[in-house]
Amino acid sequence: MTKVRTRKRVTKPRKIPRQPRSNLMVATILEAAMIILKKHGMGNFNTNAIAEKAGVSVGSLYQYFPSKDAILATLIRQIREEMLADMIASTERKDLGDFRSETRALIEATLQHHVKYADVITLLERAEDDLPMDDDIQEMKQKMLEIVIALLQRHGIENANIVANDIIAICHALSLSIPQSGESNFEELSRRMQRAVFGYIENSTP
Amino acid sequence: MTKVRTRKRVTKPRKIPRQPRSNLMVATILEAAMIILKKHGMGNFNTNAIAEKAGVSVGSLYQYFPSKDAILATLIRQIREEMLADMIASTERKDLGDFRSETRALIEATLQHHVKYADVITLLERAEDDLPMDDDIQEMKQKMLEIVIALLQRHGIENANIVANDIIAICHALSLSIPQSGESNFEELSRRMQRAVFGYIENSTP
Amino acid sequence: MTKVRTRKRVTKPRKIPRQPRSNLMVATILEAAMIILKKHGMGNFNTNAIAEKAGVSVGSLYQYFPSKDAILATLIRQIREEMLADMIASTERKDLGDFRSETRALIEATLQHHVKYADVITLLERAEDDLPMDDDIQEMKQKMLEIVIALLQRHGIENANIVANDIIAICHALSLSIPQSGESNFEELSRRMQRAVFGYIENSTP
Amino acid sequence: MTKVRTRKRVTKPRKIPRQPRSNLMVATILEAAMIILKKHGMGNFNTNAIAEKAGVSVGSLYQYFPSKDAILATLIRQIREEMLADMIASTERKDLGDFRSETRALIEATLQHHVKYADVITLLERAEDDLPMDDDIQEMKQKMLEIVIALLQRHGIENANIVANDIIAICHALSLSIPQSGESNFEELSRRMQRAVFGYIENSTP
DNA sequence: GATGAATGAGGGTTCATTCAT
DNA sequence: CATGAATGAACCCTCATTCAT
Incomplete structure (x- = not known):
């Protein structure tokens, strides 16, 4: 049991x-x-x-x-910090410029992360849900969100707030298939994530 | 701890x-x-x-x-059964016909589910990962997947297998925002999910 | 455990x-x-x-x-009753007469019993030790003892009381090898038990 | 119950x-x-x-x-070890020599043991039957048997294997009367055990 | 500071026995 | 009388946390 x-x-x-x-x-x-x-x-x-x-x-x-939980919390913080740093780094690359390039950079930063921590990321995120996480982690998550929002707004996308939330969720969801598909298919996964993200953004179906 | x-x-x-x-x-x-x-x-x-x-x-x-686990497993089975039944029901509605309508029906069936079980669905899915689930649950999940695959193939979408996987993951991810946004926004959530799904399907970006 | x-x-x-x-x-x-x-x-x-x-x-x-124990107790009583009956029967056979024949008859009665109940006799005897057995079972055991004592006394053996106790213990011990040796070797086992019993009785070593 | x-x-x-x-x-x-x-x-x-x-x-x-069983097992091992050690010690006493003296020494070693652990020996032996005992305990029991076999063979007794088994069983059985007769009667018990053992060995009745 | 032995609340599970139907 | 669902005390074992050395 x-x-x-x-x-x-x-x-x-x-x-x-x-x-x-x-x-x-x-x-x-x-x-x-x-x-x-x-x-x-x-x-x-x-x-x-x-x-x-x-x-x-x-x-x-x-x-x-x-406490034991403090260890978990620190592990989580570490990963979040790294992720945030990578996202910031990807945004600051000035060789990009157009929306697609910037977004792609962000997507690949995210993906790289999930590949790196494939084994534990799910476990840690679960723990994150269960634990009373510190404010700083909330802040970090907020910053990540804001980075995406900023990117969207910079290129005139409407409802940047909600859209950011959704594409983050989408990328997250798609990267969960990493453990099955293996690390090799980075390229393919990246393509699928771009398809989902750009699809979502450029579509305004209903 | x-x-x-x-x-x-x-x-x-x-x-x-x-x-x-x-x-x-x-x-x-x-x-x-x-x-x-x-x-x-x-x-x-x-x-x-x-x-x-x-x-x-x-x-x-x-x-x-x-055992305690058996209770969890049964809870999971129940939800999965209901979900599968609803998906099947939604597919059998013959007043639909075109791709968009059918897909929308499926999305809304899924969404309704997540709304209904918003509080527990994450916990149960976690448990599902930890437990050695019975084959029948695997079968049910497989059937759900096949329903989506069939829908895609019926309308000539390529790589139905992978696409199905991805849009399921996407819908799943987006429905996780239910607990925050409350049940009221069914309409809006549905629209966002459609946007994501159709966006993914109709896009072939990279 | x-x-x-x-x-x-x-x-x-x-x-x-x-x-x-x-x-x-x-x-x-x-x-x-x-x-x-x-x-x-x-x-x-x-x-x-x-x-x-x-x-x-x-x-x-x-x-x-x-109670559950009452069932065990009854099982024990049953076996003890049967055993006592068989011992009495063996004593009443008037075609015997001499010490060796009578004793052999008794030994074989005992042995037969152990063969018949090989699987459970140990378990039941253990239970008998743990349970607060009724007086009637004590009486039966006493009677069995007395049968042996009487036999010994009838043929002028000294310390019949102690000797009876010992040869009963000896026969009991040797019959515990039944489960290993299988039921087939009845003859051999009988011979070994006789050897032990007559050896004990006829010897006055120390 | x-x-x-x-x-x-x-x-x-x-x-x-x-x-x-x-x-x-x-x-x-x-x-x-x-x-x-x-x-x-x-x-x-x-x-x-x-x-x-x-x-x-x-x-x-x-x-x-x-585990709880491990405690039991250790208790058993302890007793067995002590017993084996005592048996070996008794065999190594070189002031003996003739068959009767050696055997008597062994018998008394055994008896002493049963006197010392009268209260628990039966319980532990039962547990031994129920538990999946480690190989080392099996080995110890085997060694005890071999000591007796060796003794018998050294003095030209036939079927040493079976005889050893039987006299061990007999001694064991007789020492079970210790709890009733009290520790005092060591001498008498020893005599009875010798009578049984030598009786068995020297007799070839049937 | 470091150590690791000791603590003990907590939780899963079993089964003899009872009692309402 | 028969039924068998329901009861709950008992018992094994784990592991986060403390504290004397």
């Missing part, structure tokens, strides 16, 4: 570590957590396993993370 | 209930399970809670379901 | 059934119980299984036996 | 404890288990009771034993 328990959730790292040693510690733990998640899924994602994998004692783990 | 455990999973109802009393029992338990899921999510979805909510003893619960 | 639970133990049949129908009921239940015990051991020896095997409702089962 | 359940059985201690603290823990738990077994029999032999008796949490118990 499946068991899911809940206690009070604390999602902020106990201390913002600044010393190099601490950072190393934190990084080690997060890496181990990631590996566990990839290999065994949520089913074996427990603090003891993580600590062991990290070659660290549970005690130490709790020195840097106030 | 979040805890997730795993043992052997048994997902078939213990007995196919035919007596009115049994059916009532089964229904009561499933209802209670549904309520728990809606109100408290997976976190409090445990046999004791379900039994209590159902006004029944755990023992009785286990008389009708061999 | 192994779980063994205990509540109050009631080992007497709820009613001394005299009506033919009741007797049939009782017999049916006991037969079913015996079959379950043989096939699945104590692990599946539960009232529901017994009732089902007997083609009877649990309720009915409890009409005739006040 | 009596309830007996079965799941997968894991009988090996979770970790081979080397640290003094661990050893203490393991010893404490085993002692508590032993006490529970003596006082309340299998009926109250459950992990909670054991942990409580040991003044330890269930969690700790499970840190050192993977």
